[in-house]
Amino acid sequence: MxxxxxxxxxxxxxxxxxxxPAAGDAxxxxxxxxxxxxxxxxxxxxxxxxxxxxxxxxxxxxxxxxxxxxxxxxxxxxxxxxxxxxxxxxxxxxxxxxxxxxxxxxxxxxxxxxxxxxxxxxxxxxxxxxxxxxxxxxxGPGPEQPLTGLEFAEDRSRHLYLAGHVLVCHTNLLPVSEHVTDVAHWPYTHSPGRRMASVILRDEGRHFSFRIQPADPDGTRVNHFRPYALASMVNPTTALVTPLRGPEPDATPPPMAFLAAVSPVRPGVTIATWGLIVRKLGPDWLLWPVNRLWAAFLWRLVRRNHRADFDILRWMRPVAKDLWSAADGSTVRAYRRFYRRNLPPPGQDTSDG
The missing domain is CATH 2.102.10.10 (Rieske [2Fe-2S] iron-sulphur domain)
Structure with missing residues (x-):
């Protein structure tokens, strides 16, 4: 051994x-x-x-x-x-x-x-x-549900999986997990001067998805979006974000997909992380160096975007009472409803094993 x-x-x-852990916290x-x-x-x-x-x-x-x-x-x-x-x-x-x-x-x-x-x-x-x-x-209670939404990336011969960073956040799960649905913060942390909007596409049961787009589309890029993106919750606190060529979903597999995942550690401590799924430009036997260079370029681009949120996410705290403005849009509030309807019923045993 x-x-x-x-x-x-x-x-x-x-x-x-x-x-x-703080004594007495549940x-x-x-x-x-x-x-x-x-x-x-x-x-x-x-x-x-x-x-x-x-x-x-x-x-x-x-x-x-x-x-x-x-x-x-x-x-x-x-x-x-x-x-x-x-x-x-x-x-x-x-x-x-x-x-x-x-x-x-x-x-x-x-x-x-x-x-x-x-x-x-x-x-x-x-x-x-x-x-x-x-x-x-x-x-969760009962038998586990299928992990769906990642089927397009099952073929390892066609995709590279890149690990991102893991950030320890000093707050509970919801304030961090809802961050990806908050498009109002984009012009201040990701795309200076470029306002973003969102359009909810599906909101039922365990499904929640929306489209991210410029509030005033003019055909230009917004960092690695061009300029649209589809965000789907593959889990209540895990978002899969893929770039789109236009407002409608593409039929072809995406060239790149961004996974943003949040997990609760204990009361007041949460981890937020991201990973990247990159579709290879061709078979490795022919394009091995090119595939790795392409993936490394995308990884650095996403890392630069993600790091803009580090200090914000690490020290966020939930407010005692929500204070909304018209500029916040409806996606965050819709996500909170999605989050809460996937909570186990009161008194439901969620232990496993």
Whole structure:
């Protein structure tokens, strides 16, 4: 069995070493859906890393064959932290204290020196999946819903997945997740002097999408938009933004798509992140360097746009009572209704595993 620790990131150290939960604070209700856990490229085979979401600590690991598991980090045996002392052995996560072995479903498969495994020897688990270069985990009651909206990027031979930055925000989920629907801030942080507008396209059930466009279209570009963009919520707090050539959706796959994901860590702490899906200009056997240069150019362009919001998002706070103006438009208010209708019913158990 090889001992290999997952590489910790700057946001890991900020979350686990500096930001401590306030005593008595309770986790606010969170909409049912898939949430960002980690970029796929940040968890290699045979690695395990500590993650904290919904005020719970987990051990996220990838087996030697590439399967994913996300288990409660406190070992059911004597409480050792599996995310810090555990190690991957084949297809199991092995506790570093007494070498109990757990599979990706949380079931204990081996106890050294024991002739039987107790029926209660199991870890709480969270459903995980991997799409578009991101590891997602499910939060919500009942069986998990399909993760839709990313089917166009399933073919890895035609797409590159680029990890963006992870920003630790000192506020709750909603103020950060609604940011992508707030087109009124564009002329002040992204496109100086260029007012933007939005048109809601679909708003029902688990679906919410809208078009972003200049308030006074004149055919010019707005950064990487030209000048329209389609924003669809693939999850209650994850937006997929794709450029459009005109006001109507394109039938062809987009050359580039931007994913903005927000996940709650604990009361008053949220992470916001972004990733990029880039369609290759041609097969790698012919255009490998060109594909990478094209993707790197787009990544730098998006990073410059995203960094404009860093200080704003990091220190946002919800106001006690909303104060709206006519310039705010209707998209943020519509998004809040979408967010709230996906909250679990009062008293509904949302625990998994």
């Amino acid at each position: 090889r001992r290999r620790r997952g590489r910790t990131r700057s946001y890991d150290r900020e979350l686990h070493d500096r930001l401590r 986790q606010e209700p969170v909409p049912a859906g898939w949430y960002f856990a980690r970029f796929s490229s940040h968890l290699q085979r045979g690695e395990v890393v500590p993650v904290t979401y919904m005020s719970r600590q987990y051990a996220l690991f990838r087996t030697d064959d590439g399967r994913l598991g996300m288990l409660d980090s406190q070992c059911c045996h004597m409480g050792a932290d599996l995310s810090r002392c555990g190690q991957v052995g084949g297809e199991h996560l092995v506790c570093g204290f007494h070498a109990w072995e757990f599979d990706t479903a949380g079931v204990c498969r081996k106890i050294p020196g024991a002739d039987r495994i107790p029926s209660r020897a199991a870890q709480r688990t969270v459903p995980v999946t991997e799409r578009a270069g991101i590891i997602w985990f499910w939060h």
